[in-house]
Amino acid sequence: MSLPTISLQLHQGKDKPKSAPNDHLVGHVILELKAPVDISQISVTLSGRSISRLDGTRHSQSHQFFQTTHQVFPQSAELDVRSSKSRTMGPKQYAFLFSLPDSESYQIHVDQHSGKKSLTEWSDFKIHESQSLRGRLPPSTGDPSSNAEIVYSLDASVTIGGIFKHVMKKSRQIFFYPTTSAHQPSQSIIHQREITFRQMEKDKKSTPAYGVAIELGRGGHLALGQRVPIKVHVTQADPTSQDVLILNDYQVMLIEKTVTRVGAQSQVQQLFRTLRTLSNLNLGICLAEMPVNNAMTLSDDSWGPLSLPTDITPTFETCNINRTYKLEVRLGFKGGPKKTQTRILEVQFPINIAAN
Structure with a gap:
């Protein structure tokens, strides 16, 4: 079976999008087929993670603070009892439109194996063991050599085949700057x-x-x-x-x-x-x-x-x-x-x- 070639394209070539509240990240999943292929499902996921490091040590810690997934194919209107079956697509290029909403807030679930106990000790963040930290999406930092790194990734997942399924993935990093709503100037x-x-x-x-x-x-x-x-x-x-x-x-x-x-x-x-x-x-x-x-x-x-x-x-x-x-x-x-x-x-x- 000839596997498809997958690529991800953002609208207007925005490699460094800025996002206002309630904006959407819009683009296409591009499939290049050289032979007929059975496609069961296509989805895209936008996720963000933070990586903290300490100078002079090898210690680091990573947290995924944001993730949203959207099913591109089949679309929700097409879902029925037959939706679990694959669709055969002929050899040509296909472009599947996606639109991912940006969230004004995010939720970080504390990983029990990556420092749950230590998080409860960070008094300046006022985190309790029974709570998750909520806040605005942080901006990308774009510097993998720094002690503080914020990374956003856009991932496409294509499920191929019927009974014996095979999942192909394509990933790319995006530069994300969430903006704030306009507000009146505060007191000096x-x-x-x-x-x-x-x-x-x-x-x-x-x-x-x-x-x-x-x-x-x-x-x-x-x-x-x-x-x-x-x-x-x-x-x-x-x-x-x-x-x-x-x-x-x-x-x-x-x-x-x-x-x-x-x-x-x-x-x-x-x-x-x-x-x-x-x-x-x-x-x-x-x-x-x-x-x-x-x-x-x-x-x-x-x-x-x-x-x-x-x-x-x-x-x-x-x-x-x-x-x-x-x-x-x-x-x-x-x-x-x-x-x-x-x-x-x-x-x-x-x-x-x-x-x-």
Whole structure:
């Protein structure tokens, strides 16, 4: 018997699909027959699994957190008492359409042989022995060499023959980025600091001269490719200070934190990525004519708009991998009588990153 050739095609050649809530993954199972073949059933399965690893060891742990299967042939409308029998198909190419719904939530069943006891000890995830972890589908990471890997696979299964059946399978990995529903911007996050300068070089004491508030809009909920809304508000806290404050340095860094767990062991990795660094801005902030405690606002027009890179993996959490982000903003100010005194302000904002 000449066996068919199986291939999987996604619509519009989407090797890296993004999925919004209630979207479907659409494609075809392609059968190339060179001779008549009896086909009993064709089905496709989309599944996802997480793999956590620990540096310096061979320890790893894998969990399947998502699986959905759809019968392509025969279709549900064709099912009857004869559906268990095979259908003979002549030699040519056949294309069977499939459409798999993406789930907004998934359920992870704890494997008793792969760390059920250790899962109950992860207090930060609040997992109890009688429960399964539920949450949003995590995005693909696409990096098999990393400590945290999320893999989605699309599998086609073709059952051939009548009484003596033979099952052929074809599998391919897909890159999956679930997106979030649009929502109204949340309240801004604001960190407030004070800057002091000595009024004279020989002075040993400093008094509060300026108040600085660094604001991150949208409540820290950011999307890939989206503008990062940062504002700086400066107030004159000391009415006797009539000098000009200078914003000289501006830096924004993204801090990625990944917690991976294998059994009872856990490991933390941090990656730092500079998004914008500017020096010698020499941006003068004159508050002499403003009432005390009235703020002057500097938007990102002063240092150029900044967008979140699109090659970042969005925030996610599974039963053994947790990835979070912080945005670090560093500002360098110059002040004092001769503008020789430098003050550095550094704040960190917890942020949630989603695919857009």
